[in-house]
Amino acid sequence: MSIKVYYTSVSSSKEIKKWQQQIFDILSSKKIKHEAVDIAQDVKVKDLMRDLVGDPTALAPQIFNGDNYCGDYKAFENAIEEEALESFLKI
Incomplete structure (x- = not known):
């Protein structure tokens, strides 16, 4: 399995942008392969993320x-x- 990070490329929250960048920076620095999945590109992807989390209001x-x-x-x-x-990360 591979690590997937659901993130958003469209956010007015500086805090969320900072969190996302920190996750990507740490995973990259530790050479942990990961896939970035942008929930802003398709509402179905956002809905899938929320279904998998089990929270209909979950944010990236x-x-x-x-x-x-x-x-x-x-x-x-x-x-x-x-x-x-x-x-x-269950690795």
């Missing part, structure tokens, strides 16, 4: 290993702080 960024939900930015951040990124 959301992180998955294949179709297995890993968590949102806050969970990612906690995994980094606890040095448990691989466990969080």
